[in-house]
Amino acid sequence: MELRTTYTSTDIDPREARRKAAVLSIFVVGSSLVLSISMGAVLSISVVDALTRATTSWNYARARRRSIAPHGAADWPGLPEDLLLTVMAALDVPSIIRSGAVCTSWHSAYKAFRGLHRLPPKQAPCLLYACDEYGPDAAALYCPSTNATFRIPFPQPPDKSRRFAFSCQGWVFAADEAGDPYLVNPTTGSRAALPPFETIYHGESHYDRDRKNALKARLENRVFRPTVSWAWHSGYHRVAISAAAEVAACTVLIVHTPDQWRLSFARPGDKRWTFLCEEEFQDVLYNDKDGLFYALGLDSSVSTIDLAGPSPTVTMIMRGVSGWCDPTKYLAFTPSGELQQVWRIWSHPHFSVKFMVDADAVDFANEYGDAHNLNEPDANDDDEQKTSEVTTIKLLIFKVDIGRQKLVELRDIGDHALFLGYNTAMYFSTKDFPVFKPNCAYLTHDCFDFKPTLPTDTGIWDVNKGSMQKLQDAWPYMYSWLDLPAPIWITPRF
Template sequence: MEVVSLSAAADWSGLPQDLLLAIMAALDVPSLVRSGAVCTSWSDAYNTFRLPALKQAPCLLYACDEYGPNYAALYCPSTNATFRVPYPGPLHEKRSFVFSCHGWVFATDEVGDPYLLNPITGVQAALPPVKTIAVRGENFFDNDGKHVLDLESEDENGDPKTGIVWARESEYARVAISPAAEVTACTVLIMHITRFTLLFARPGDKRWTSLPDFETCVKDVLYNDKDGLFYVLHNKGSIHALDLNGSSPSVTKIMRNVTRASVANMYLVVMPSGQLLQVWRMQNNIDVPLKNHVSYKDVVRVALQNCIDLANKNDSDKLKETVTDDEQQIDVEEEELRDNEVNTTEVLVFKVDANRQKLVEPRDIGEYTIFLGFNAAVWLSTKDTTLEANCIYLMDDVDSPSYHPMLRKDLGIWNIKKRSMQKLGDAWPIMHSWLDLPAPIWITPNFASTACLASPIAGRAATTAPRATTRSGRRRARRRR
């Protein structure tokens, strides 16, 4: 019998690529990333597996029954692959994904305290607790009526009991994060929805620091790594630049108001050149008659004179048939959710011309796409990808005025040329069913070495992810009971 040496038996570099691909499909995400550094043949297989697309295009992060309470699903629309990633802690419905920036998820725990989570590595970093936010007027109670936290010094008797879900889901409206090699060096800027107050902190700080109130309502915040500044978008289109690099914050107004009325959802986007964009998203309740939907002409009517150059103002504005997904019908048990259910009916993109103090609408965005939702907006080239050009990938980020969990349904791909929405169920059939809590969000995965990341928070131990999977089958949106 031929004797095989130990060194020869340990040589895995000669494995056929199809076998390597099968092995990689069964690895957890961190192990999968490390496998690409084993040898040249493994690196080639890793590139063939197309995981690098995860580093370029945002993925959908959401909770599902299939992966249990300690894990979340990460779906990559550019590869149709779904991965299981760590999400340790309480049950899904007792915490939330609030926002995502640069691969970090701004999440909240059972009592609404925020922290940063890298869902790829499982690493977490503590942020100051919600009690240190200097905003008066809110008390929070758990679902059993037990008082959890008090943000005001006055007697709480007679005050309405605000559900703890509100503290977890809606206390923080928008988030911007400055990237850094060490997460403890990054700055986190949040918009507190109760008073539309801006606050900032760094991981490890004891308290949040409040910024002076602005004269108008804040709609979005963004960090621009081209100039190291934060930008604040207001409800009538004005923009402020915010410098948090010095000993004291400085604020500069760079764009005036451009409309007489507020737009429902407004976003800031930064292009690779540093050029700022504004995106306006109009949504209507599903029960509102089509003739009463906010239209392109409505935007023209509220625009201030000489403040917006519209590319399509002379085009006909025919009422479009709403796009529906027959797999997302509301049953009797979910009737109470109808009050919060909306459809996106119009999306407009503008370049910010600060020199002329105007917004300029381009005819299209060419071979690019934008990802919007509860995330720092992502501008991405569609070259060499399966993503659709001249489109906007939208997640449902409508506020929940009832302070109750809601099943997110207004999500899909907005075609800028056709001015219409392709619903998610038609666009991406290879997904698990998501839960109503936490709300699904876009995230650009960050595979940075754990040596560059903060240590796990006590009581929330980081954990490696189990096996990555690719699954097929139609997704059926539903609500967990």
């Protein structure tokens, strides 16, 4: 199939127009060919624009002589590999993988590109979720930047008795039927085994004496007994993975719930998890700029963890400021390297949360008193909604001022979008990815207390207005996801 593109602008050289038409032809044709393979994936105009920019240095005469006949059929399989590598460097990872399925020569170029161990510089987050359309043996990967959905074969895919545990550095931390964890790259299928669940400190406390039933979880007016499989998977709360070219060289740090929110770490191939310390934590992340892990305590204290030396070193760099842990808390680094805390406060249908903080250690923007009840529901809250689902009612973003030992509330994150859920918190520039709204947080459900029983709370939080838009309303063309497991954000990688 040949695409003919007409340029009417007098500012474009005819040769440049023909070169641009050729590039557009390549990938429109490529998309058509891959369409039948990838079940509906289509490149967006923004990606095509990126392709055009990426090939501005390509010599038109050489491309025309070697691969493109202006008035005849184009020899798409005959495109030179160096041109394909240049173009792939401008694509997101799902589109690169898709282009490698077009033909043998393009697949060779794709393998060569992967061998370079070079990710394109700007990768947008995608949403990984389970849906009825793809059945029990696969998951859906939705790419908002291209409006494309991919069917991802998933080993032992999550269902209502299990979940995606976490995503970090392009990997998904998941677990098999026995609850033993592993890392999987959903875009390539690569896997790396991790030590079994039973080697985690006090992992046996998750079960009754017969090891047949999970311990009961009480929800005020009801008692929920999760399946054994669900209990295994609920044992993992947060995950951080060190950056490494090869997954076998990485270190995995987890917050696990047997024995109350402790930290353990391991490397692929280890026999056991190594218990780290007695303190309790809610979030962890890895900073590739200094090679340290950062851990967020239940009291909002922050510690650095050095796992690169002969023995682990834990150093507190920010004191605790709060007395209880009901808000879901995250650590995040901004693109400029600023350390932040984010508190996500829920409206629980079964009880009201009172959350007290040290007023001398937190600088709120304006509206709170000295004793802060941060989860006080508004008078106009929908009572019916509060009895049927968990809802985000506040999102507080703080700069961690280590010098002053204070948290300073921010009311604006500028031209950035923040992605939170069962993933490492991520910031992205909305100038690079205009499909995302500036000064907004994209949230997926990760309310630990109620994840087995209630619908997911997923949407776009406007930081300035303090309001939530349902994600289904913003992206209506996605397949509907299952309430369980909750969707997760992931930045694809090779």
